[in-house]
Amino acid sequence: MSILKFLTVIITTLPFAASISTAQNNSPPAIQTVLEKARYNRGQLETVLAHVARDEQKLQAAYYLLGNMEGHSYIISSLYDSTKVKIPFEVLDYPDFSALLAGYRELDTKYGAIDFSKECEYFDTDTITADFLIKQIDLAFQAWQEKPWAKYLPFQDFCDYVLPYRGSNEPLQDWREYFLDRYKDLEKQMKDPTNPLEAACIINNEIMSWFHFDPRFYFHPTDQGLSDFLRNKLGRCEDMTNLTIYAMRANGLAVTSDFTPYWAKSGNNHAWNALLTPEGKVIPFMGAEANPGRYRLSGDVAKVYRKMFRQNPDNLAFHIRGGYKMPPYINDKSIIDVTKDYTEVCNLTIELAAPPDSADKVYLCVFNSGEWKAIDWSELQGHSAAFEDMGTNIAYLAAFYEGGKIIPSGDPFILNKDGSKRYLTADTASVIDLRLSSTTKRVQVVSTDGAVVTNLKPGKEYELFYWKEGWISLRKRLAGNESLLFEKVPSGALYWLVEDGSDKEDERIFTVENGGIVWW
Numbered sequence: 001m002s003i004l005k006f007l008t009v010i011i012t013t014l015p016f017a018a019s020i021s022t023a024q025n026n027s028p029p030a031i032q033t034v035l036e037k038a039r040y041n042r043g044q045l046e047t048v049l050a051h052v053a054r055d056e057q058k059l060q061a062a063y064y065l066l067g068n069m070e071g072h073s074y075i076i077s078s079l080y081d082s083t084k085v086k087i088p089f090e091v092l093d094y095p096d097f098s099a100l101l102a103g104y105r106e107l108d109t110k111y112g113a114i115d116f117s118k119e120c121e122y123f124d125t126d127t128i129t130a131d132f133l134i135k136q137i138d139l140a141f142q143a144w145q146e147k148p149w150a151k152y153l154p155f156q157d158f159c160d161y162v163l164p165y166r167g168s169n170e171p172l173q174d175w176r177e178y179f180l181d182r183y184k185d186l187e188k189q190m191k192d193p194t195n196p197l198e199a200a201c202i203i204n205n206e207i208m209s210w211f212h213f214d215p216r217f218y219f220h221p222t223d224q225g226l227s228d229f230l231r232n233k234l235g236r237c238e239d240m241t242n243l244t245i246y247a248m249r250a251n252g253l254a255v256t257s258d259f260t261p262y263w264a265k266s267g268n269n270h271a272w273n274a275l276l277t278p279e280g281k282v283i284p285f286m287g288a289e290a291n292p293g294r295y296r297l298s299g300d301v302a303k304v305y306r307k308m309f310r311q312n313p314d315n316l317a318f319h320i321r322g323g324y325k326m327p328p329y330i331n332d333k334s335i336i337d338v339t340k341d342y343t344e345v346c347n348l349t350i351e352l353a354a355p356p357d358s359a360d361k362v363y364l365c366v367f368n369s370g371e372w373k374a375i376d377w378s379e380l381q382g383h384s385a386a387f388e389d390m391g392t393n394i395a396y397l398a399a400f401y402e403g404g405k406i407i408p409s410g411d412p413f414i415l416n417k418d419g420s421k422r423y424l425t426a427d428t429a430s431v432i433d434l435r436l437s438s439t440t441k442r443v444q445v446v447s448t449d450g451a452v453v454t455n456l457k458p459g460k461e462y463e464l465f466y467w468k469e470g471w472i473s474l475r476k477r478l479a480g481n482e483s484l485l486f487e488k489v490p491s492g493a494l495y496w497l498v499e500d501g502s503d504k505e506d507e508r509i510f511t512v513e514n515g516g517i518v519w520w
Helices: 003-026 029-052 056-067 097-111 130-146 155-161 175-182 196-208 215-219 226-232 237-249
Strands: 073-080 115-123 255-260 270-276 282-285 305-307 335-337 345-351 361-368 371-379 384-391 394-402 405-408 413-415 421-423 427-436 461-467 471-478 484-491 495-499 509-513 516-519
Touching (some): 056 130, 056 155, 130 175, 155 255, 226 237, 237 255, 345 413, 361 384, 371 384, 371 394, 427 461, 471 484
Antiparallel strands (some): 073 115, 255 270, 255 305, 345 384, 361 371, 461 471, 461 495, 509 516
């Protein structure tokens, strides 16, 4: 290279290099930390900062993304046997959910103790490119500034609910440009182009025309990306909420995903979407299934959390000792508690008789799919712990968490709507007789002769449990055509009737109040 060409290269690259250096040196400490951890990808992040350095709002937006980027990633999960050998398994190889379950059981019989686990993880700080991130920022601002329903959205809400480039742990793909183009004529279809609710409904109606829920994707733990959505046109709740987030955020709508880790009075869990208006109103809906204003949660919630991109320093993950296992769902660094947006809540304090010496956290659990499962946490203060914004009219159990297991503490209790607690303490000195015709809440049917029609399966054996420092089996009974009689049952307890061989998904806990059954 000639001296003249060499000097030309230096001169033309100096302004860009200077802007990188300025953006880097003036950035907040949190950004400096992320740049240091990015290692080989540091140059890509610095290029983003240099690109937005002269636009204060875009610079703040870049700070938001970079400062909260740590921990966000694309995770690929696969099926493995107990020896960690990968087992080929594709959900769409099976024609329907029943066939998939049968196939899964065959694999379980063949390989033994199969389960899904993480195969690999690609962290955004290590893999994201400057071109991708710059485009995401530019298109997010374009939608915010140009769409008439987005103009009045506050900057913080824009950062939280429009700017983020991912929904969960899916592969990074350019969905903004795709959906901005797909709905480019949206305003022409609207009666009121300033109404975000109307815009959200039109987009969701279009998504509903081609994308649908499919339970087979419960067995596809790797989150799908845009190309997967367009190819498969099927998915689970997580996929439905992510697809909806893509389509709506690309068009300047403040949409997020809220979830309950576990239903409070039934099995399983759920995630759905929520639209936030410029006035701060939260309107829940189910992307690809039900529109805002026409959607109601199907179960009772003790806790609802919102998936965020920004980290929340109040979360459990920031208050845990290194190497300490945390319960699932509440261990995320980027969730916030939004329970009060969905149900009546109250604060409560519980007393614990004899906490383990090693315990410094207390968990509140709900009964879900046959187990007590942690739904919130608190610091242990002496022998007590305080919890905020808990759903009411729900059965809870306080517990500790050690070695990946729930360690119950004390008796379960009902949190009443007025904030009072009613503990369910088994009284073995005072017994009652129980007639049971179901394992869960159902409409009670009475025959023409006045007898209660049983929902139990004739020929099946049922076992009655009551709680006293754990589930204690009272006895078993074989079901016939009438309700089952259990005699000399300890009074005042929490009870659980279980069908022999059941997966315990549907059997619900209950109390006996004024001679009747109350399901929880």
